[in-house]
Amino acid sequence: MVPEEPVTMMRMRGQYRDDPGLGLGLGLGYTVFVLSLILPTFNEAESLPELLEEIETALHGTPFEVIIVDDDSPDRTWELAETLSENRxxxxxLRRMGRRGLSSAVVEGFSAAQGDVLAVMDSDGQHDPALLPRLYAAIQSGADIAIGSRYVSGGSVEGWAHARHFASFVATACAWLVCTNRVRDPMSGYFAVSRPVFADIRDKLRPRGFKILLEILGTMPRRSRVQEIPLIFRLRTRGSSKLNACVQTQFFRQMLSLLWRRSAWHIVFVCFSAVLCVLLGIRAWNLHLLYLDAGVRQQVRQSLESITEGKGWLMSDVALRHVRRDGFRFLYRRHGRGEDHTQCYDFFYSDGLQTCT
Structure with missing residues (x-):
């Protein structure tokens, strides 16, 4: 469940739906916002002014609000955003103090939004605001969620190295395991969702890390109406990437969490089976010469018969543990009343029988 944070934990600037002047600053002549766009930020002061201008252009004629959710950026992005809000x-x-994480920032932004269509995009300029009207229209036309997708026809990524493409493919393939609805780009950070859908799943979300869309897709009911719209993922021109080892670790933790919530017993079975396969695999490897080499098999059999006859042991009390070209290791356990004592032996064809060291 997403925790309810006290309002005193965040500082908010801007106007609300019940403000009669809302929207008139753009000369659009409306007082009710329909599209709420969330911009999660952390050290994005360089990108923000130009991004807001692009958003204004893209959404001209569409009722909207923008909620900037900043994680108390050291470059004071929140302060610049407050200044920009004075004439916008x-x-x-929303300045969050003591909390960080893109996913939780998006959930807080959606929860504070006034619109009927809730959208989110990166604030670093890599998502083209020109796609916003199409995401908005998709939700208005009945889609539960609309996704800016890099991997449908017409979508692409600018300037990625081959290694980055491969890493993205592997992460996307992993994400398909937890999605209740199959989509081509479940790792996208650019999407819109209807308010009723978000309201239905909000308390089920466990926002962590950067991939909030994956969390939503893993929580939504099956057969939800999902629409993907081609996205050309642009190169970053300002600021620095937030992708690091910590983010990758959070992604895999999120994957495990979603898998567990969807099918806990399946996960237990898979984990148990994996451990069993590893243990059996190790044992099979230690004895592989016994299975693959008839000469070794004959030599081991004859040596064990000689040892058991000489010691007066039962063959059934001997258990092979490791077979090598120069000999083998076995355990002898005499079964009788009371405690059974087990002894380990190494047998070398050149030196004979020795106690394990």
């Missing part, structure tokens, strides 16, 4: 009545600012 559609902008609100």
């Amino acid at each position: 009545p559609y902008v609100r600012v």
